[in-house]
Amino acid sequence: MPIHEQSLIRPENLKAHAKLVIDGVDVSGHWSTFIESRVVSDYNERLEDEIAALPGGEHIHRCWQCGSCTNSCTVNAINPDFNPRYWIYLIRVGMEAELLRDKDIIWQCVSCHKCTSACPRDVVPEGVMKAAAHWLELKGHTPKSKSMIFDEEFSRQVFATGKIEEGRIIRDFFRRTGQPLLQDWLVEMAKRLVRRLPVKMLAMMGLATLVRPRTRGWAGARGAIAEYVEEQEAKQRRALGLGELVEIAKGELAGAPGSKRV
Amino acid sequence: MSETSKQKYQRVAYYPGCALEGSGHGYNRSTREVGKALGLELDEVKNWNCCGAMEVKNVDPKLQTYLSSRVMSIAANEMGAQVVMAPCNGCYHNLKKAEHELAHDAASREVVDRISRKAGHATYQAGQVETIHALDWIKHGIGEEELKRRVRNSLRGLKIANYYGCMYTRPRHIFPEKDQGPGSESISKPHFMDDLLAAAGAENVDFPLKTACCGGAHTLSDSDTSTKLVLNILRAAEAAGADVIATECPTCHSGLEMHQIRAEKVLGQKTSVKMLYFTQLLGIALGLSPRKVGVHENVSESLALLKEKVLA
Numbered sequence: 055m056p057i058h059e060q061s062l063i064r065p066e067n068l069k070a071h072a073k074l075v076i077d078g079v080d081v082s083g084h085w086s087t088f089i090e091s092r093v094v095s096d097y098n099e100r101l102e103d104e105i106a107a108l109p110g111g112e113h114i115h116r117c118w119q120c121g122s123c124t125n126s127c128t129v130n131a132i133n134p135d136f137n138p139r140y141w142i143y144l145i146r147v148g149m150e151a152e153l154l155r156d157k158d159i160i161w162q163c164v165s166c167h168k169c170t171s172a173c174p175r176d177v178v179p180e181g182v183m184k185a186a187a188h189w190l191e192l193k194g195h196t197p198k199s200k201s202m203i204f205d206e207e208f209s210r211q212v213f214a215t216g217k218i219e220e221g222r223i224i225r226d227f228f229r230r231t232g233q234p235l236l237q238d239w240l241v242e243m244a245k246r247l248v249r250r251l252p253v254k255m256l257a258m259m260g261l262a263t264l265v266r267p268r269t270r271g272w273a274g275a276r277g278a279i280a281e282y283v284e285e286q287e288a289k290q291r292r293a294l295g296l297g298e299l300v301e302i303a304k305g306e307l308a309g310a311p312g313s314k315r316v
Numbered sequence: 317m318s319e320t321s322k323q324k325y326q327r328v329a330y331y332p333g334c335a336l337e338g339s340g341h342g343y344n345r346s347t348r349e350v351g352k353a354l355g356l357e358l359d360e361v362k363n364w365n366c367c368g369a370m371e372v373k374n375v376d377p378k379l380q381t382y383l384s385s386r387v388m389s390i391a392a393n394e395m396g397a398q399v400v401m402a403p404c405n406g407c408y409h410n411l412k413k414a415e416h417e418l419a420h421d422a423a424s425r426e427v428v429d430r431i432s433r434k435a436g437h438a439t440y441q442a443g444q445v446e447t448i449h450a451l452d453w454i455k456h457g458i459g460e461e462e463l464k465r466r467v468r469n470s471l472r473g474l475k476i477a478n479y480y481g482c483m484y485t486r487p488r489h490i491f492p493e494k495d496q497g498p499g500s501e502s503i504s505k506p507h508f509m510d511d512l513l514a515a516a517g518a519e520n521v522d523f524p525l526k527t528a529c530c531g532g533a534h535t536l537s538d539s540d541t542s543t544k545l546v547l548n549i550l551r552a553a554e555a556a557g558a559d560v561i562a563t564e565c566p567t568c569h570s571g572l573e574m575h576q577i578r579a580e581k582v583l584g585q586k587t588s589v590k591m592l593y594f595t596q597l598l599g600i601a602l603g604l605s606p607r608k609v610g611v612h613e614n615v616s617e618s619l620a621l622l623k624e625k626v627l628a
Binding site: 129208216242247270274281 | 372532541
């Protein structure tokens with residue numbers, strides 16, 4: 055049986071009267087507490103299929119709710135609200151509104167693969183977490199997480215040149231997420247390095263941020279990857295019922311400048 | 317390890333990966349130097365590309381499989397290599413993962429084949445090469461007995477917590493050679509690094525967080541979580557009495573270094589345990605100078621400790 059422990063008893067579902075006397079018996083405060091009954095009718099029956107259509111979510115249907123994923127989870131150990139088993143349950147029964155309550159933490163999965171190693175059903179819960187985070191962004195429920203922005207910056211560099219250069223990724227990432235690069239601890243780290251590294255090495259590191267390292271003969275791979283990415287993105291949009299929206303948006307963007315929507 | 321399989325590891329294709337050309341340069345330098353000192357030959361994979369690290373899979377896992385397969389394809393088809401050695405846990409993990417996907421998943425094979433053709437190189441076929449970690453390379457190519465004979469500067473008196481991180485053992489299904497009885501690596505309690513450092517004279521402490529996660533994937537995008545996870549690891553190592561945490565992954569290594577500083581600067585939590593790559597420790601034991609194995613390229617300042625232990 056699925057464990058549905060979280061969503062029923064919440065502070066807003068608890069009702070109590072500060073002052074209440076029934077038949078001459080004072081049942082004020084704690085004594086008058088009851089849990090408001092609740093009817094769920096807003097199931098999204100497509101939710102599981104939509105998550106399964108995104109990379110990583112393919113095997114969600116295998117889950118039998120044993121809880122090994124949550125039990126082994128690195129992030130759960132520091133934040134008990136991070137509960138992969140529970141989210142997989144919500145997705146499978148289609149309780150979208152409940153899932154959305156946790157929308158701002160799902161992206162925090164650190165991909166330590168403990169859940170995937172522990173799962174007796176090969177659900178790949180880590181993949182499901184990534185698919186769920188991706189779904190939230192595609193549906194517009196959350197802005198792009200910092201993690202996704204980092205992944206995109208990284209992937210963009212790899213797809214373009216075949217290699218990455220750490221300094222450039224960090225710089226672009228901080229710029230896109232609007233964070234100052236000169237944070238105390240980063241400056242301290244740089245200072246420690248500069249103090250000891252030979253000048254030649256530092257010059258080489260500086261050069262690497264100017265002259266991008268690249269894999270020779272990458273053009274063929276670059277083209278093929280770009281084609282594949284575009285194809286997959288279109289497929290995902292269709293699966294999530296976003297295709298039409300995108301077409302409308304594209305049409306509007308392509309319209310003459312200054313053209314107004316009626 | 318039989319003589320024939322030992323032979324196989326004497327000359328391997330070397331896949332350093334992006335991190336070892338940047339923040340993990342000390343690992344690159346020490347791996348090459350230790351190889352040289354032990355007479356193991358490294359043949360760098362020609363014109364290699366990034367394996368996709370921990371990021372590309374979140375955009376599309378099959379592209380990560382392609383990126384890793386290209387590296388193995390070049391090693392197998394253009395260099396005739398049988399073994400690819402990757403010191404970085406991320407690279408090692410991704411190559412192993414690609415190997416597994418290509419052996420078991422037709423859809424991945426189809427995508428990899430399509431991109432490989434357009435990119436103009438042979439499609440990698442599962443089983444063409446064996447991917448190993450730098451730990452396997454020294455453990456199987458040299459072994460503890462031989463290593464003991466070569467030690468000139470014993471690490472005696474140095475207390476080490478061996479930290480393996482996530483990607484070296486998880487998820488278990490991509491490492492079919494592990495947990496195969498005596499002599500093989502263990503998924504739950506890895507020991508290859510412990511074995512090698514013990515052979516070099518070090519005292520390994522009982523460290524419970526060998527395969528805990530440092531939060532490396534979100535080291536910059538969710539720094540608070542990473543700092544908490546790293547602080548756990550540093551504290552546990554200190555509680556176990558370690559002077560040094562030996563690492564075998566550039567992401568773990570720089571994660572520990574960065575968040576040690578961040579924990580001090582942001583949370584006011586100071587720890588003093590040092591971080592060194594296991595290859596740096598082995599190099600020092602083999603009589604190489606700390607500079608030669610790139611100790612000065614680490615953020616973590618461990619020269620004073622090495623001097624105190626009469627190792628530098």
